[in-house]
Amino acid sequence: MFCVSENLYLRDVKLSDSSIVAKWKNDPLIRELSIGLDTKITNENQESDIKKSIESKQPYYIISLKDSDRPIGYIRLNWMDNSERFGWLRFGLGEERGKGYSKEALSSFLQKVFSNDTHRIDAEVYAFNKISLNLLKSLGFIHEGTRRNAYYTKGSFFDVYTLGLLKGEFNYIKRDDK
Template sequence: MTIFCETNRLFLRSVQLEDSALIAKWKSDELLKKMSIGLNTVITEQNQQEDIHKSIELKQPYYIITIKNLNKSIGYVRLNWMDDTNYFGWLRFGLGEERGHGYAKEALYSYIEKVFKSGTKRIDAEVYEFNKISFNLLQSIGFMHEGTRRKAYYSNNVFSDVHTLGLLQSDLK
């Protein structure tokens, strides 16, 4: 197990193919689906294993968030896409368990700080308009609201805006 970074309460370890069942379980959670990947997205252990394999092959940063004193994996954080220079990436994250304890903010801050130290220059994120918790979380660590893609997401017969956010190293709070 390779630890990427750690805080007082958490460590982020490299994702492994064996994590596919756990990630599939988290991503199948109705709240996580609604807030980040879409209710109609089909999640299986197989497609998560393929996704993990691809991220490892492409050397895209993908880590499991773990509570230190419990050795309990509770979520993930990753740069889902990076350009050829590794200067620019698109942030994806989710807590499958233990929401409401500040773990997401703690993990994201530590992760992003380390990613910037490795040479990444900019991180992008998107948030559905109804996901105010993630929007506020990202802004609290320095992401700037850069635009809104109006009515760009459709689910359950409702069109919703998608907010785009960006973070430069100098913005990190």
């Protein structure tokens, strides 16, 4: 296991996770808020993506409930440099939304990542994705820039926010704060 929190644990992704990750990524809300409505994920292209992540040693974890071992989401990081000090964060939660699990998982993940030599984590959020924007800000991410009209969906253009988090800015959550 990569890390453990009060209710969750993060484990390395496996090729056999491709169908559940594809299911999550094809959820209409996840598609709308993070990967785009026009994007269709198949088991095959998800398996290929997982295989590439494993081969390139890009951190990719499945979020699971401790009490049932049931997978509920994923967190992944793409290293943007060879020294693994700067990464780009992506995450998604399946059906267990609204229970504080994303915040708990991300807090545990970031604490573990920053305990190593990682200095900076970036994330991108569509301007209309207030849930993820507020979550990231609650963990200490700072809005660093706006790519104006950089995303097109449903006949309209939307801004994309770039957020950054430095090691010293991370807001560790208390165990009872979800």
